[in-house]
Amino acid sequence: MESNITRRNFVAAAGAAAVAPVSLGAAEKPALLGGKPACTVKFPSWPIFDQREEQAVAEVVRSGHWWRGSGKKVEEFEQAWAKFTGAKACVTTVNGTNALFTALNVLGVRAGDEVLVTPFTFIATINVIVRQHALPVFVDSDPETFLMDPKKLNGLANERTKAIIPVHIGGNCVDMDGITAFARKHKLAVIEDACQAWVSKWKGRNVGLLGDCGCFSFQASKNINSGEGGAIISTNEEFIDRCWSFHNQGRARRGTGEFTYTISGSNLRLTEFQAAVLLAQLTRFEEQIKKRNENAAYLSSLLKEVPGIRPAKMYPGCTQNAYHLFMIHYDKNQFAGLPRAKFLKALNAEGVRFSAGYSSHRNIPFLRELSKDRVYQALFGAKRLAEWEKQSFNLPMNERVCEEHAWCLHNILLADRSAMDQIAEAFRKVQKNAAELAKA
Numbered sequence: 109m110e111s112n113i114t115r116r117n118f119v120a121a122a123g124a125a126a127v128a129p130v131s132l133g134a135a136e137k138p139a140l141l142g143g144k145p146a147c148t149v150k151f152p153s154w155p156i157f158d159q160r161e162e163q164a165v166a167e168v169v170r171s172g173h174w175w176r177g178s179g180k181k182v183e184e185f186e187q188a189w190a191k192f193t194g195a196k197a198c199v200t201t202v203n204g205t206n207a208l209f210t211a212l213n214v215l216g217v218r219a220g221d222e223v224l225v226t227p228f229t230f231i232a233t234i235n236v237i238v239r240q241h242a243l244p245v246f247v248d249s250d251p252e253t254f255l256m257d258p259k260k261l262n263g264l265a266n267e268r269t270k271a272i273i274p275v276h277i278g279g280n281c282v283d284m285d286g287i288t289a290f291a292r293k294h295k296l297a298v299i300e301d302a303c304q305a306w307v308s309k310w311k312g313r314n315v316g317l318l319g320d321c322g323c324f325s326f327q328a329s330k331n332i333n334s335g336e337g338g339a340i341i342s343t344n345e346e347f348i349d350r351c352w353s354f355h356n357q358g359r360a361r362r363g364t365g366e367f368t369y370t371i372s373g374s375n376l377r378l379t380e381f382q383a384a385v386l387l388a389q390l391t392r393f394e395e396q397i398k399k400r401n402e403n404a405a406y407l408s409s410l411l412k413e414v415p416g417i418r419p420a421k422m423y424p425g426c427t428q429n430a431y432h433l434f435m436i437h438y439d440k441n442q443f444a445g446l447p448r449a450k451f452l453k454a455l456n457a458e459g460v461r462f463s464a465g466y467s468s469h470r471n472i473p474f475l476r477e478l479s480k481d482r483v484y485q486a487l488f489g490a491k492r493l494a495e496w497e498k499q500s501f502n503l504p505m506n507e508r509v510c511e512e513h514a515w516c517l518h519n520i521l522l523a524d525r526s527a528m529d530q531i532a533e534a535f536r537k538v539q540k541n542a543a544e545l546a547k548a
């Protein structure tokens with residue numbers, strides 16, 4: 109079989125060479141096996157910036173006001189972000205991880221509490237729970253959307269459960285109706301991890317406003333970027349005041365002095381330089397959202413036609429996706445059994461940079477060791493920890509998501525529409541040559 113295909117390609121190549129200077133056979137040969145790449149687009153690199161960012165930073169440098177205590181940029185960005193999202197108030201933090209950490213603390217999640225969370229997330233979401241010595245109780249994923257499945261929440265809340273953290277992975281919206289209904293019933297705080305979902309919308313409403321608060325990241329890879337940075341938004345102004353206190357060493361927001369403290373907090377303040385960059389980034393934001401959405405819709409329509417490729421489903425309630433990631437489902441059975449790693453290698457060789465993201469939480473050493481930790485043993489007891497291991501490491505749908513998903517980063521969606529055609533062509537080419545690639 110292998111030699112037949114090779115011979116057929118050889119004959120095609122030889123035939124084409126006789127009539128045209130460019131060999132058709134060579135053009136169709138997978139790039140991984142020495143052919144020409146199907147996609148020759150030079151995708152926009154990230155971050156995108158110009159003199160707006162340069163001037164903004166230079167102004168802060170010259171002003172001498174480099175921290176929020178003396179400058180105005182941090183507050184200006186907080187007001188702009190609150191306005192942009194429709195929040196009552198916003199406070200920035202050093203990064204998204206510490207936005208989540210602040211929210212957990214202000215909502216009163218303490219050692220010995222339990223928090224419901226998705227396993228299919230960036231490690232930060234899990235780290236903040238464990239740093240608090242709370243127990244991360246994992247909820248199985250919906251294999252179509254890759255998101256926390258509200259239908260899998262039954263039986264997971266007990267008297268120690270204090271909060272739930274749905275994560276809008278890639279910018280795709282979690283079913284917030286299902287999450288908030290469950291949270292109300294069990295009196296849980298809802299912290300939306302919107303660190304990949306800047307103005308994704310659930311039924312027309314911005315994510316981050318559907319529970320108690322929403323946390324954002326402005327780290328270098330994110331759709332709005334200041335190197336590092338984070339924010340918390342809420343419809344509750346008093347809650348944001350308490351977050352402000354926590355992020356500023358426990359000082360009262362409308363307090364009486366620099367050395368009076370109302371709570372125990374930390375120093376998680378953003379600098380004026382970062383806020384100035386964020387304000388500049390915001391000037392391009394709406395235009396970029398529009399472009400990502402148009403390209404994502406078009407690319408989805410093209411990839412749906414490739415057997416074995418399914419763009420991640422969006423719930424009907426997801427009325428806007430931030431598309432931090434363009435996520436797909438890969439079915440190797442439709443690709444002659446070609447393993448995902450090799451599929452991705454072939455696709456990358458064609459000039460289309462997709463990769464596999466998060467692997468199973470079952471492989472994370474500190475989670476495997478958690479029930480042996482002396483603090484956890486003292487707080488939860490052997491019986492609860494044994495139950496937890498059995499439940500939280502046995503999530504079949506999430507295992508499928510981990511094994512079968514792939515994604516590309518948002519900057520790919522900032523290329524021209526014609527680039528989407530070339531991406532789809534690369535997928536089709538790998539699909540056509542799957543059997544040969546599987547054997548190579």
Ligand SMILES: *Cc1c(COP(=O)(O)O)cnc(C)c1O
Nearest residue numbers: 203204205230232303304325327
């Ligand atoms: C990026 C990210 C975070 C953490 O944000 P940092 O700013 O990098 O600390 C948290 N959760 C998710 C889902 C993220 O993607």
